[in-house]
Amino acid sequence: MTPVGTFCLVLHSHLPLLARHGRWPVGEEWLYQSWAQSYLPVLATLRELAAEGRGQLATLGITPVLAAQLDDPYCLRGVHDWLGGWTLRAHSAAGRLPDLAAHEHRVAGAATAEFEAHWRHGGSPVLRGLRDSGAVELLGGPAAHPFQPLLRPRVRAFSLRAGLSDHALRLGGRPAGIWAPECGYAPGMEDDYASAGVRRFLVDGPALRGDTALARPVGSSDVLCVGRDLDVTYRVWSPRRGYPGSPEYRDFHTWDHPSGLKPARVTGRRVPPEQKKPYSPELAARAVQRDARDFVDTAVARLRTLRESTGRPAMTVAAFDTELFGHWWHEGPDWLAAVLRLLPEAGVEVRTLGGAIDDGLVGEPVALPECSWGSGKDWRVWAGPQVSDLVARGDDVQHDLLSALDTVRPGDGPMLRPDVRDPLADLLVDQALHALSSDWAFMVTKDSAADYARSRSATHAGRVAELSGLLREGRRRAAERRIERWSDVPQPTFGHLDARDLAGP
Structure with a gap:
């Protein structure tokens, strides 16, 4: 049978770098929820499919910040405790919500067993195993998730090198592709990618006018x-609709507050929480199969249309945040498994991005405009009027950073010695990269914990300004004393981060 076409599933995993001991709605709770409810079941699903002899199932983007957290001993202990707490919360609801409690007990138990069997040494061994088996392709990205078009060329190149180096250190090889933060692009960045050895990157469809x-x-x-x-x-998830909003699926926003569990199904878009119907796993399971078949029909129809219009085999790339599957959409991992089994039966080849390119699915050159995957598909989320102060602060951070690293004091030479790493300069770079994260602007523009985002941005930027000033003046002991007074006494997130790589000529 002649294949209908090629389907590429791309999942992007990213969370902001979180302050330790944070609490809801920010802090470690974000990480542990996504870890327990998305990363564990999604990667377990891919491993199960690979054990069936299936290859090239998905392309996974793991940002360096998240990779660091998934390997961090503190976070590993924390998520294990969180999994235990999840089980206890399920038990606490048994007297009031016995069916829900039983379901949550099973899901929490499966997550705990998955973690203890495969994750106790961090996320990197799990990802390596999937990549080495041929089940997935891994994408990298720049360190600390900056919106790259707003970075000065020198800082942008350094951030990309640092992120790719971190990927190689953890996962045993540099990635051929990246999911650029926010799919942010400015003309000319392809030359940065070529210099860094990046061969492919993601953009949102409108940047190509849908082609x-x-x-x-x-x-x-x-x-x-x-x-x-x-x-x-958008058949799965769009700004207005998608499968997770179907009446049968578990409602993300309705809580049983004594236990912290979610007892209701969506029921209807305009149904108030107190009137939503109880969640039924059996009803949701039937909806998963229905929506998986609908998605496969959609993909097949799209690929046939593309083949008719282009006269050659084509691909369709469905790309999502990993956290949609399991965290936001409780049934998402089961839906993924159903889709990845049904697509080959429908005559669709499932490939990684690299696999599709190796198959020759490459067209003519294109001139890309400024773009992102945010609202309007332009830069307004990260550089619009709501965040003009953050943009100005980011420019100040870059100025302070480069001024310190380029300082040459009369009679003393450059601040950085080429033969010795400088831990103060390394920490300065680390704090600057976190100040430049795109997450802060996104959270402000979307009014999602905006005060927290502004506070974190200001904290990192203030530290950069302090350290930069002290280091330019040669006051190293004063800089060390100042760091000791910081509330968290941070260590660089990426242990290999070397300020010498950013130093000027």
């Missing part, structure tokens, strides 16, 4: 961009 059937060389480079097919992706 996402093939990977495309960018400009005169041999770096390929791959477009997210919104016609297919």
Whole structure:
């Protein structure tokens, strides 16, 4: 049977770097919920499918910040405790909500067993195993998740090198592709990617005017961009609709406050929480199969249309945040498993991005405009009027950072010695990268814990300004004393981060 076409599933995993001992709605709770309810079941699902002899199932983007947290001993202990707490919360509801408590006990138990069997030494061994088995392709990205178009070229290149180096250190090889933070792009960045050894990157479909059937060389480079097919992706989740909003699925926003569990199904978009019907796993399981078949039908129809219009085999790329599956959409991992089993039966080849490119699904060069995957598909989320202060602060951070590293004091030479690492300079770079994270602007623009985002941005930027000033003046002991007074006495997130790599000529 001639294949209908090629389907690429791309999942992007990212959470902000969280302050230790944080609490809801920010802090470690974000990490542990996503870890327990998305990363554990999604990767277990891919491993189960791989054990059936299936390969090239998905392309996984893991940001360096999240990779660091998944390997961190403190976070590993914390999520194990959180899993135990989840089980206890299920038991506490047994007298009032016996059916829900039984379901949550089973799910929490499965998550705990998965963690104890595969994750006790961190996320990197899990990801390596899936990659080495041929089940997934891994994507990298720049350190600390900056919106790259707003970075000065020198800082942007350093951040990308640092992120790719971190990926190689943890996962045993540099990635050929990246999911750029927020899919942010400015003309000319393909040259940065080529210099860093990046061969392909993701953009949102509108950047290609919806022409996402093939990977495309960018400009005169041999770096390929791959477009997210919104016609297919939005069938699952869009700004207005998608499968997770179906009446049968568990409602994310309705809580049993004594236990912290979610007892209701969606029921209806305008149904108030107190009138929502009880969650039924059996009803949800039937909806999973229905929606998996609908998605496969959608993908097949799209690929046939593309083949008819282009006269050649085509691909469709469905790309999502990993946290959609399991965390936001409780049944999401089961839906993924059903789709990845049904697609080959429908004549669709499932490939990683690298696999699709190796199959020759590459078109003509394209000139990309400024773009992102945010509202309007432009830069307004990260550089709009609501965050003009953050943009100005980010520029100040870069100025302070480079001024310190480039300081040459009369009679004393450059601040950085080429033969010795400087822990103060390394910490300065680390704090600057976190001040430049795109997360802060996103949270402010979308009014999601905006006060927390502004506070974190200001904290990191203030530390950069302090350290930069003291180091430019040669007051190293004063800088060390100042760091000791910081509330968390931070260590660099990436142990290999070396300020010498950012020093000027």
